[in-house]
Amino acid sequence: MSQCEIIAIANQKGGVGKTTTTINLGYSLAEKGKRVLLVDCDPQSNLTMSFGVDRPDELPITLYHLMTAIIEEKELPLRKEYILSFNNLDILPCSIELAAIEVNLVNAMSREITLKAILDQFRPNYDYIIIDCMPSLGMLTINALAACDRILIPAAPQYLSAKGLELLLRNIIRVKRRINPAVEIDGILITMFTERTKLSKEIVNLINDSYGSHIKIFESKIPVSVKVGEAVLNYKSIIEFDPKGKVAVAYKNFAEEYKANE
Ligand SMILES: Nc1ncnc2c1ncn2[C@@H]1O[C@H](COP(=O)(O)OP(=O)(O)O)[C@@H](O)[C@H]1O
Ligand SMILES: [Mg+2]
Known part of the structure; x- marks a missing residue:
């Protein structure tokens, strides 16, 4: 029997491709017959x-309600009451209400492992659970880092600062030391890459020089394409929307490289 892997897609910067990577890595793995759950933790x-x-706030049960149940030491509702399924992908949705959890967790006994308590219950049902993190290093992200087996860091060259990356790594090390000793960093996935610009190349060299020896930088890089925005407008992964396009091909290659890395 295959074991479930929980992957956190984390970077406290917004707009670096976390959500796009969650969807397309998830889609690629599901296409290969894997059972995949995507968790919206933003x-x-x-x-x-x-x-x-369109209106997540109208969903009767979301991640907010599940986390609240754990904080209040109650049973979780039945999975069919909140898991959404689209083709062969399952989604655990959230709404803006989830923002309140940051405060509610402060005095909770299980404040760092509330999400873990939920996701561990799903392990028997999935090969991969992928957590789309929010752009901050608050309690929700700490919960994701504590709940996962592996962390994937998408980074866009134009927004990449060595300082930002260092802050993220410091938080990961702290979680590893205190809460989740088995967690591993998968590596950095360069997103929104433009081959031609000098900046992209310089940044990649910079990360390689600073972190290359102890953090993997995936060979596959995700190029920039306007098709990504069009896919979003059509409620599709880029792999469904433009299967032969450069971004779809890059994500498929990345999924292969990612699996080979296991
Ligand atoms: N490879 C890409 N090329 C062009 N636009 C992209 C690409 N990846 C993501 N985007 C767009 O950039 C924005 C931020 O991406 P997103 O995945 O939402 O980042 P995050 O979740 O880190 O905030 C979105 O509008 C998305 O459609
Ligand atoms: Mg996002």
Whole structure:
């Protein structure tokens, strides 16, 4: 029997391709017959909305309610009451209400492992659970880092600062030391890459020089394409929307490289 892997897609910078990577890595793995659950852990609910849920706040049960149940030491509702399915991908949705959890967790006994308590219950049902993190290093992200087996860091060259990356790594090390000793960093996935610009190349060299020896930088890089925005407007992964396009091909190659890395 294959074991479930929980992957956190994390970077406290917004707009670096976390949600896009969650969707397309998830889609690629599901296409290969893997059972995949995507977890929306960003109160902005971009992941939930990208599957056509226009009003996440109207969903009766979301991640907020599940986390609240754990905090209050109650049973979780039945899975069919909140898991959304689109083709062969399952989604655990959230809404803006999830933002309140940051405060509610402060005095909770299980404040760092509330999400873990939920996701561990799903392990028997999936090969991969992918958590789309929010752009901050608050309690929700700490919960994601504590709940996962592996962390994938998408980074866009134009927004990449060595300082930002260092802050993220410091938080990961702290979580590893205190809460989740088995967690591993998968590596950095360069997104929104433009081959031609000098900046992209310089940044990649910079990361290689600073972190290359102890953090993997995936060979596959995700190029920039306007098609990504069009796919979002059509509620589709880029792999469905433009299967032969450069971004779809890059994500498929990345999924292969990612699996080979296991
Ligand atoms: N490879 C790409 N090329 C062009 N636009 C992209 C690409 N990847 C993501 N985007 C767009 O950039 C914005 C931010 O991406 P997103 O995945 O939402 O980042 P995050 O989740 O880190 O905030 C979105 O509008 C998305 O459609
Ligand atoms: Mg996002």
